[in-house]
Amino acid sequence: MNTAPAEPVDDVVSTVAAVTxxxxxxxxxxxxxxxxxxxxxxxxxxxxxxxxxxxxxxxxAQIIELIRGRMAVSAEIQAARMADGGRRLDLRRETEVIGRYTRELGRPGTTVAMALLELGRGRV
Structure with missing residues (x-):
């Protein structure tokens, strides 16, 4: 299965967390x-x-710009995963993202992560 590298998304996530x-x-x-x-x-x-x-x-303004960039990368990853016959969602990866935001920002971080995930993949 061919998936795009996670580093750009991780960089955006880390930057948003730091700025927030x-x-x-x-x-x-x-x-x-x-x-x-x-x-x-x-x-x-x-x-x-x-x-x-x-x-x-x-x-x-910076956070919104970063989120838009994150959404674009997420769409690329999702398209590549589906083109390789994978699922639209990677629940293990989403759990990692939620955990990182919760560790960095506390309970509100869970809400931030869930909102970012929804923006990137749509509602489930």
Whole structure:
């Protein structure tokens, strides 16, 4: 059975997990804010509300771009697997993905993984 290498998908998954963890980990935000925030009381300052929202919007744009890339690679893998007579789904692989997200992000990681898997393969 000919399947595409898993590395590009793993890279996307790892990057999404890292970006997501960084954007939700208050410790990561605190350390970044202290270095570049001139006046935290100013809503437009990098550490202020507006600055923070702009940073989150930038993270969201990156995450969406990565997810779209992940979806494209997933479609390629699925097509190759089916062309070789395989099944549309690889439940062992999906379990690995769910486990990785759960380990990295806790219980919400399971939901993130399930959403990513559905985006990549459709509903089951």
């Amino acid at each position: 963890a960084e954007s939700v980990d208050p410790r990561a935000a605190d350390s970044a804010d202290s270095a570049d925030s001139a006046d935290p009381a100013d809503p437009a300052a990098p550490g202020g509300v507006l600055g923070g929202r702009e940073r989150i919007d930038a993270f969201d």
